[in-house]
Amino acid sequence: MIALSVNLNKIALIRNSREGNFPDVVTHARTCLDAGAQGITVHPRPDQRHIRPGDVRELAALCGNRHGIEFNVEGNPFAAHQGDYPGLMELVLETQPDQCTLVPDNNDQLTSDHGFNLKLDGPRLVPVIAKLKDAGIRVSLFMDPDQEQISLAKDVGADRIELYTGPYAEAVAKQSPEMEDIFNTHCAAAEHARHLGLGVNAGHDLNLVNLPRYRALPGLQEVSIGHALTVDAIAMGLENAVKAYLDCLAGK
Numbered sequence: 001m002i003a004l005s006v007n008l009n010k011i012a013l014i015r016n017s018r019e020g021n022f023p024d025v026v027t028h029a030r031t032c033l034d035a036g037a038q039g040i041t042v043h044p045r046p047d048q049r050h051i052r053p054g055d056v057r058e059l060a061a062l063c064g065n066r067h068g069i070e071f072n073v074e075g076n077p078f079a080a081h082q083g084d085y086p087g088l089m090e091l092v093l094e095t096q097p098d099q100c101t102l103v104p105d106n107n108d109q110l111t112s113d114h115g116f117n118l119k120l121d122g123p124r125l126v127p128v129i130a131k132l133k134d135a136g137i138r139v140s141l142f143m144d145p146d147q148e149q150i151s152l153a154k155d156v157g158a159d160r161i162e163l164y165t166g167p168y169a170e171a172v173a174k175q176s177p178e179m180e181d182i183f184n185t186h187c188a189a190a191e192h193a194r195h196l197g198l199g200v201n202a203g204h205d206l207n208l209v210n211l212p213r214y215r216a217l218p219g220l221q222e223v224s225i226g227h228a229l230t231v232d233a234i235a236m237g238l239e240n241a242v243k244a245y246l247d248c249l250a251g252k
């Protein structure tokens with residue numbers, strides 16, 4: 001089974017466009033879990049454009065009270081502090097999610113657009129990963145489908161990788177002939193990760209059109225999906241959208 005972790009960034013983004021708490025992120029998380037999602041993902045950014053530290057605390061409490069539900073917090077452990085954002089490490093060590101996905105985003109990025117270069121970042125990630133694992137938190141690294149880099153992910157102590165699927169999604173959207181080559185590169189990267197004993201997650205711009213192919217990725221354990229699922233929820237309703245993604249992942 002491929003687990004669906006629903007990313008709630010975009011619900012928080014709408015909430016933040018007004019004062020107050022509408023829509024309520026925790027209520028939407030509950031709807032996703034009641035509809036069968038196996039996890040919740042958030043990617044708090046230092047500018048707090050969507051998910052805020054308080055959301056992470058409340059969602060940790062919600063997921064912690066649900067048996068078998070995974071809470072996944074994503075972010076850059078080295079991002080410069082902004083305002084009252086406590087930093088990814090402080091927030092994660094306080095809230096104890098099941099999984100922390102480390103992502104090499106700059107503060108000014110519109111969204112995530114590349115995996116780690118571990119030749120550069122590997123040495124400073126080693127103590128960060130060790131600290132998270134000592135706290136009982138599974139560590140996943142956001143990675144491009146590059147086998148040499150994935151070997152380094154194993155060396156620095158990661159438990160899993162999350163393959164960055166943006167270029168694959170873009171190729172599918174453009175109906176580009178490169179789509180199959182990109183998918184095959186992801187398959188080889190996933191096989192390599194599995195051979196090294198790393199778990200395999202994937203995410204970024206996955207949707208109901210590109211998932212039917214991607215779900216065949218060898219050993220795929222989890223996808224985190226936010227943007228497209230939230231857009232689909234506008235038309236279908238959130239419960240139906242979650243069920244549609246679960247069906248898609250199950251090949252129905």
Ligand SMILES: CC(=O)[C@@H](O)[C@H](O)COP(=O)(O)O
Binds near residue numbers: 043045111142
């Ligand atoms: C790591 C990744 O692919 C995406 O995380 C992500 O969480 C999207 O972030 P935004 O919602 O801020 O674009």
Ligand SMILES: NCC(=O)COP(=O)(O)O
Binds near residue numbers: 041225227228
């Ligand atoms: N880790 C990827 C993620 O959480 C969701 O990204 P997106 O579906 O919003 O692109």
